[in-house]
Amino acid sequence: xxxxxxxxxxxxxxxxxxxxxxxxxxxxxxxxxxxxxxxxxxxxxxxxxxxxxxxxxxxxxxxxxxxxxxxxxxxxxxxxxxxxxxxxxxxxxxxxxxxxxxxxxxxxxxxxxxxxxxxxxxxxxxxxxxxxxxxxxxxxxxxxxxxxxxxxxxxxxxxxxxxxxxxxxxx
Numbered sequence: 001x002x003x004x005x006x007x008x009x010x011x012x013x014x015x016x017x018x019x020x021x022x023x024x025x026x027x028x029x030x031x032x033x034x035x036x037x038x039x040x041x042x043x044x045x046x047x048x049x050x051x052x053x054x055x056x057x058x059x060x061x062x063x064x065x066x067x068x069x070x071x072x073x074x075x076x077x078x079x080x081x082x083x084x085x086x087x088x089x090x091x092x093x094x095x096x097x098x099x100x101x102x103x104x105x106x107x108x109x110x111x112x113x114x115x116x117x118x119x120x121x122x123x124x125x126x127x128x129x130x131x132x133x134x135x136x137x138x139x140x141x142x143x144x145x146x147x148x149x150x151x152x153x154x155x156x157x158x159x160x161x162x163x164x165x166x167x168x169x170x171x
Contacts, residue, residue, distance in 0.1 A: 008151030012076025019069030093149030
């Protein structure tokens with residue numbers, strides 16, 4: 001295994017750790033934990049906890065984060081030998097990166113410019129923590145998935161054929 005591939009695999013592990021941490025937080029909230037929920041989802045949702053929010057937002061969000069962690073793990077492992085599988089894994093990595101970065105940038109722009117007049121509907125604490133913690137957290141996740149997908153592509157291209165073959169010792 002080349003030093004470049006070994007180094008680049010770290011981004012997949014970073015993406016995996018990001019997914020595990022965020023899944024843990026969502027699952028903590030889903031089972032009744034409340035630290036940080038009001039500044040993430042807003043005080044009304046955190047207090048009322050309607051069933052749709054707990055099921056879709058907390059359990060569903062946690063499940064998506066677990067899937068993201070699994071994808072990060074796959075991106076960090078040895079390259080899939082099958083080109084179609086390798087492209088699918090890389091494509092999923094890019095798609096997750098795009099969704100996370102788009103979410104972070106969109107929310108950041110909306111909150112900073114107030115073009116939709118969200119400042120009236122969002123508590124000051126929620127706005128602060130979204131700008132200072134949650135959006136940077138989404139950027140971190142998006143960048144880690146993008147770098148993991150890029151590393152997979154570079155490792156595949158490094159073989160000269162675009163195929164990720166494991167070198168076999170010559171007898």
